[in-house]
Amino acid sequence: MKKVDTYEKFVDYMKDVYSQKFNDYKLTHSESVIDFFNACYNCMILASNDESLAYYSYHIYQLAMDLRDVEADNKESFLKEYWSLIREYARLLTGEYEPLVKGALPDEYNVFGHIVHISTRNPKLIAYTPTLEKREEDIQVQAKLGKYLGKTFADLKPHNIGSIVDRFNLLQFGDDGADLSNYKLKFAKTADEIEEIYSLDINLTAYENGEGRSCMQYDASYFESPVHPCRVYGYDDSLVLAYIVNQDNDVLGRAIVNLKRKEFVRTYFLYGYKDLFERILYNNGLQYNPSCLDGLHLDYIEYGNGFVAPYLDGHYTHAYVDGDHLVINNDGFALDQTNGLSFEVSTFSCNCCGDESDEDSGVLTENDGYVCSYCAENEYVWAYDQWKQEVLINVDEAVIVDNIYIANDALDENGYVEVRDENGMYEILAKEDCIYYEGEYYHPEYFEYNLESIVGEDEDDLKEAKELIGA
Numbered sequence: 001m002k003k004v005d006t007y008e009k010f011v012d013y014m015k016d017v018y019s020q021k022f023n024d025y026k027l028t029h030s031e032s033v034i035d036f037f038n039a040c041y042n043c044m045i046l047a048s049n050d051e052s053l054a055y056y057s058y059h060i061y062q063l064a065m066d067l068r069d070v071e072a073d074n075k076e077s078f079l080k081e082y083w084s085l086i087r088e089y090a091r092l093l094t095g096e097y098e099p100l101v102k103g104a105l106p107d108e109y110n111v112f113g114h115i116v117h118i119s120t121r122n123p124k125l126i127a128y129t130p131t132l133e134k135r136e137e138d139i140q141v142q143a144k145l146g147k148y149l150g151k152t153f154a155d156l157k158p159h160n161i162g163s164i165v166d167r168f169n170l171l172q173f174g175d176d177g178a179d180l181s182n183y184k185l186k187f188a189k190t191a192d193e194i195e196e197i198y199s200l201d202i203n204l205t206a207y208e209n210g211e212g213r214s215c216m217q218y219d220a221s222y223f224e225s226p227v228h229p230c231r232v233y234g235y236d237d238s239l240v241l242a243y244i245v246n247q248d249n250d251v252l253g254r255a256i257v258n259l260k261r262k263e264f265v266r267t268y269f270l271y272g273y274k275d276l277f278e279r280i281l282y283n284n285g286l287q288y289n290p291s292c293l294d295g296l297h298l299d300y301i302e303y304g305n306g307f308v309a310p311y312l313d314g315h316y317t318h319a320y321v322d323g324d325h326l327v328i329n330n331d332g333f334a335l336d337q338t339n340g341l342s343f344e345v346s347t348f349s350c351n352c353c354g355d356e357s358d359e360d361s362g363v364l365t366e367n368d369g370y371v372c373s374y375c376a377e378n379e380y381v382w383a384y385d386q387w388k389q390e391v392l393i394n395v396d397e398a399v400i401v402d403n404i405y406i407a408n409d410a411l412d413e414n415g416y417v418e419v420r421d422e423n424g425m426y427e428i429l430a431k432e433d434c435i436y437y438e439g440e441y442y443h444p445e446y447f448e449y450n451l452e453s454i455v456g457e458d459e460d461d462l463k464e465a466k467e468l469i470g471a
């Protein structure tokens with residue numbers, strides 16, 4: 001690696017880097033400051049988008065944005081101020097430096113300007129530039145990671161550093177060199193002990209890349225079941241929860257274990273701790289077997305139409321009821337819900353407004369099936385049907401007469417009839433308030449005004465009709 005300890009050497013160096021990374025464009029020594037400046041900017045953008053440099057990308061991106069915003073007159077003085085930083089990032093881009101793997105060091109230990117990377121001379125060490133002066137002199141300091149952390153972060157206690165270094169070695173090198181005496185394997189056996197571990201607010205995942213969070217890693221209030229679903233593990237003496245803690249007693253991983261078979265079903269861990277946790281399990285004589293839950297018992301706690309149930313991992317994810325407990329098997333009920341119950345609470349779409357609702361079933365209507373309670377209250381009325389029974393129907397299917405609702409098609413049966421008044425407008429009247437003449441109901445006023453056209457001119461008929469009106 002060539003020493004680049006002056007601005008002039010930096011200019012030459014960056015022109016090489018630029019030619020290397022942008023083959024189609026060769027910067028020459030006659031290039032203007034502006035062109036050179038843009039070349040530096042392009043390299044930083046390239047570096048900030050390089051996935052292998054994810055650990056540095058935030059800082060590189062900040063630098064690139066600063067470069068972008070520099071005014072034309074200030075470009076050269078900006079470069080003269082920041083050239084050594086750009087040089088360091090460019091070395092990561094060209095592969096002269098081996099970068100840290102993303103996540104190997106937690107972000108809070110990513111010091112701007114230090115540019116911690118794997119030492120080029122001793123790959124067991126890290127190297128960094130502790131000060132601006134050292135950086136400009138192009139001097140990198142080598143150190144063991146633990147020593148660097150202790151020097152840079154005065155608050156860190158030795159066992160904190162030990163954990164960070166172990167995790168670093170695992171992620172950076174896939175190295176099994178962690179000191180296992182820093183960790184303790186423990187077992188939670190009772191329902192209370194098991195619930196306590198599952199209730200911790202920690203991001204346990206089953207995926208090596210650290211994505212996802214265990215759906216059971218919440219306290220009881222998160223679930224729809226009245227008790228924490230993982231309490232049911234406390235029923236069977238052969239079923240325990242194994243977990244590891246560091247010297248601060250932080251839980252770093254857990255796994256359900258069949259003690260009789262000395263097997264665990266699946267590991268959940270903090271990002272970075274999978275290998276370490278599994279190695280500790282193996283060292284304690286426990287083997288991975290996704291079928292190992294077969295036949296184990298769970299507490300049977302009925303709730304609603306079902307029972308309290310955790311999400312089961314592995315090849316045996318069902319259970320059947322046997323007296324006061326459940327037996328894990330491939331028969332019976334699927335324990336595949338994340339809400340803490342054996343049955344999914346059904347959602348339904350309201351037949352009135354069409355909205356999805358999480359109510360158990362909504363409200364059953366006479367003609368439209370289930371509707372949500374909002375619609376039931378605002379769009380439906382209890383009305384008398386053809387059998388004079390009150391039924392819940394849409395308000396458009398009912399009429400209101402004398403302060404009661406009657407289904408449109410049940411007027412007759414309920415003693416009502418639709419008749420025209422003296423102006424020819426339709427009105428609903430109780431039959432007893434109408435004139436009943438020759439098999440037809442008439443509005444009294446309509447009947448009176450239209451007497452002759454209804455009855456005819458026969459004297460006797462008219463007289464009889466007038467008696468009906470009471471005239």
Ligand SMILES: [Zn+2]
Pocket residue numbers: 350351352353354355371372373374375376
């Ligand atoms: Zn609705």
